[in-house]
Amino acid sequence: MDLESTTEATQTNGNGEIESFFNLAPPLRNRNGGARRVVCVTSGGTTVPLEQRCVRYIDNFSSGHRGATSTEYFVKAGYAVIFLHRRGTFQPFCRSLPDDPLLECFESIDGSNIKVQDSYSEAVERAIAEHHSAVKKGFLLKLPFTTIFEYLQMLRMIALSTSNLGPNAMFYLAAAVSDFYVPWQSMAEHKIQSASGPLNMQLAQVPKMLPVLRQEWAPKAFLISFKLETDSKILLKKATAALEKYKMDMVVANELLTRKEEVVVVTSSENITVRRDKNEGVDDVEDPLIQLLVGRHSTHINTNSSYVQ
Amino acid sequence: MDLESTTEATQTNGNGEIESFFNLAPPLRNRNGGARRVVCVTSGGTTVPLEQRCVRYIDNFSSGHRGATSTEYFVKAGYAVIFLHRRGTFQPFCRSLPDDPLLECFESIDGSNIKVQDSYSEAVERAIAEHHSAVKKGFLLKLPFTTIFEYLQMLRMIALSTSNLGPNAMFYLAAAVSDFYVPWQSMAEHKIQSASGPLNMQLAQVPKMLPVLRQEWAPKAFLISFKLETDSKILLKKATAALEKYKMDMVVANELLTRKEEVVVVTSSENITVRRDKNEGVDDVEDPLIQLLVGRHSTHINTNSSYVQ
Numbered sequence: 178m179d180l181e182s183t184t185e186a187t188q189t190n191g192n193g194e195i196e197s198f199f200n201l202a203p204p205l206r207n208r209n210g211g212a213r214r215v216v217c218v219t220s221g222g223t224t225v226p227l228e229q230r231c232v233r234y235i236d237n238f239s240s241g242h243r244g245a246t247s248t249e250y251f252v253k254a255g256y257a258v259i260f261l262h263r264r265g266t267f268q269p270f271c272r273s274l275p276d277d278p279l280l281e282c283f284e285s286i287d288g289s290n291i292k293v294q295d296s297y298s299e300a301v302e303r304a305i306a307e308h309h310s311a312v313k314k315g316f317l318l319k320l321p322f323t324t325i326f327e328y329l330q331m332l333r334m335i336a337l338s339t340s341n342l343g344p345n346a347m348f349y350l351a352a353a354v355s356d357f358y359v360p361w362q363s364m365a366e367h368k369i370q371s372a373s374g375p376l377n378m379q380l381a382q383v384p385k386m387l388p389v390l391r392q393e394w395a396p397k398a399f400l401i402s403f404k405l406e407t408d409s410k411i412l413l414k415k416a417t418a419a420l421e422k423y424k425m426d427m428v429v430a431n432e433l434l435t436r437k438e439e440v441v442v443v444t445s446s447e448n449i450t451v452r453r454d455k456n457e458g459v460d461d462v463e464d465p466l467i468q469l470l471v472g473r474h475s476t477h478i479n480t481n482s483s484y485v486q
Numbered sequence: 487m488d489l490e491s492t493t494e495a496t497q498t499n500g501n502g503e504i505e506s507f508f509n510l511a512p513p514l515r516n517r518n519g520g521a522r523r524v525v526c527v528t529s530g531g532t533t534v535p536l537e538q539r540c541v542r543y544i545d546n547f548s549s550g551h552r553g554a555t556s557t558e559y560f561v562k563a564g565y566a567v568i569f570l571h572r573r574g575t576f577q578p579f580c581r582s583l584p585d586d587p588l589l590e591c592f593e594s595i596d597g598s599n600i601k602v603q604d605s606y607s608e609a610v611e612r613a614i615a616e617h618h619s620a621v622k623k624g625f626l627l628k629l630p631f632t633t634i635f636e637y638l639q640m641l642r643m644i645a646l647s648t649s650n651l652g653p654n655a656m657f658y659l660a661a662a663v664s665d666f667y668v669p670w671q672s673m674a675e676h677k678i679q680s681a682s683g684p685l686n687m688q689l690a691q692v693p694k695m696l697p698v699l700r701q702e703w704a705p706k707a708f709l710i711s712f713k714l715e716t717d718s719k720i721l722l723k724k725a726t727a728a729l730e731k732y733k734m735d736m737v738v739a740n741e742l743l744t745r746k747e748e749v750v751v752v753t754s755s756e757n758i759t760v761r762r763d764k765n766e767g768v769d770d771v772e773d774p775l776i777q778l779l780v781g782r783h784s785t786h787i788n789t790n791s792s793y794v795q
Contacts, residue, residue: 232662235544235545236542279614280618285611285614302600306600374691375691377687379684
């Protein structure tokens with residue numbers, strides 16, 4: 178692995194933690210007799226700096242809700258999850274809590290002792306217990322990123338580190354990755370000055386990473402990418418094009434305004450609509466979505482059975 | 487006040503809370519015999535959407551550390567602080583805690599009861615106690631924003647609501663406000679497509695708000711703006727130009743790389759360098775900075791004495 182080009186952050190947070198995660202993980206054979214399944218869930222948006230000494234950047238809207246929620250269901254389904262997430266976005270097991278849970282859920286008694294407010298006590302206790310249990314048992318490894326540069330280098334590192342799992346590895350690429358960026362060499366060194374009128378910017382396209390992931394980094398893994406559009410008329414067409422062009426196993430198509438209610442899973446043979454169904458007590462669209470993906474992943478593993486130990 | 491153009495978020499979070507803050511605040515005469523001092527601290531960066539159904543936006547780098555830290559020292563100095571901050575940035579009294587204090591500082595006992603880890607217990611208890619005490623006593627009102635549109639409308643509302651305080655109001659404008667934006671009418675409705683090669687964007691300048699704040703919204707208030715540059719050679723010149731052009735009372739000049747160690751306060755008669763001094767047990771550059779500003783604010787109040795009740 179080429180470590181020379183990785184950032185300091187990646188080396189510190191990424192490589193050592195990934196290695197020790199795999200070293201400490203239970204042996205690959207699990208209770209079902211098959212090899213252990215690992216999913217890399219990417220979550221949140223990446224940033225693109227506009228200046229080398231960065232004051233301004235372009236960001237992609239993404240709360241990380243999809244990735245955090247999906248991570249919970251993957252853990253419940255017995256997967257070991259590598260949660261590659263944008264710093265500050267939603268965390269698994271914490272989505273029912275307010276933005277700033279420490280200040281909003283606790284109260285101070287006599288100016289020193291603290292206590293969870295009654296209305297939050299169940300949610301707070303469950304969040305901490307379930308999160309710590311998942312980490313402790315080796316079902317959850319959290320790795321943070323901010324820029325597109327960090328994101329892509331860490332993704333490559335994870336893909337190469339899990340390539341020995343063959344078809345048992347899944348990539349669930351829910352992060353909102355920048356399409357455009359300013360190449361480092363052509364970036365202004367100092368803060369762009371505002372005195373001289375309107376600003377004209379030319380942004381280059383970020384090289385497409387999905388073909389490299391498919392062909393070089395993780396050729397046998399089960400790959401799921403996401404397509405988000407605001408215009409429903411072009412969504413399915415673009416999702417299908419991405420499936421074929423990048424040889425994904427599935428593309429999850431979602432529209433900005435309805436993405437928490439419904440998604441369409443596009444495969445080479447069918448389009449499957451997955452809906453949240455309040456009446457049947459299903460809280461999240463991610464619950465039936467992950468059930469569907471886990472089943473299809475089993476099929477993927479069986480049809481690549483030379484890799485099952 | 488023109489409420490028609492305010493966003494729903496501003497109406498809900500802003501107006502009602504500001505009104506009730508002032509209604510519940512103690513009478514203006516305080517223990518020093520003078521009128522109560524109020525400071526509006528702005529903190530964190532503003533975003534500029536690039537699409538109406540926003541997927542991408544330009545953001546300004548700002549952790550909100552300066553604003554959160556300064557708020558603590560203003561509260562200690564007896565000010566009522568309106569903390570107008572970017573969602574998700576540093577909060578007053580919480581800066582010694584990790585990014586995600588709920589998950590990192592607590593542990594779960596027997597799968598349900600939770601407890602602060604010993605190493606964090608003092609910091610967590612102090613943060614919650616001091617924060618809640620400041621809010622309860624009417625010394626701290628927190629109002630969040632995300633976009634430049636929310637920021638400017640809330641700032642106007644605060645300035646108009648505090649104009650009856652005359653020189654006793656201070657504005658400490660530490661937020662990193664966008665210089666460039668895409669006007670709403672010329673914004674793409676849908677997500678910008680990446681298929682057609684590099685992206686050319688023309689960004690317009692955000693109208694300068696400081697002259698309006700000075701001349702119309704808060705003509706008698708003590709106004710402090712900030713100038714951040716990465717190039718030290720142009721910093722003081724630009725700070726001085728802003729002081730004169732926008733008729734600020736002071737401009738705090740800071741350079742990106744040294745901003746936690748040293749700032750230069752530029753006034754019409756002098757440039758005052760303020761340094762963090764570890765040897766004298768001074769933890770933050772904000773400690774001596776706020777001391778300096780509080781003294782100058784007293785002078786400002788005295789020279790505008792017709793407003794002191």
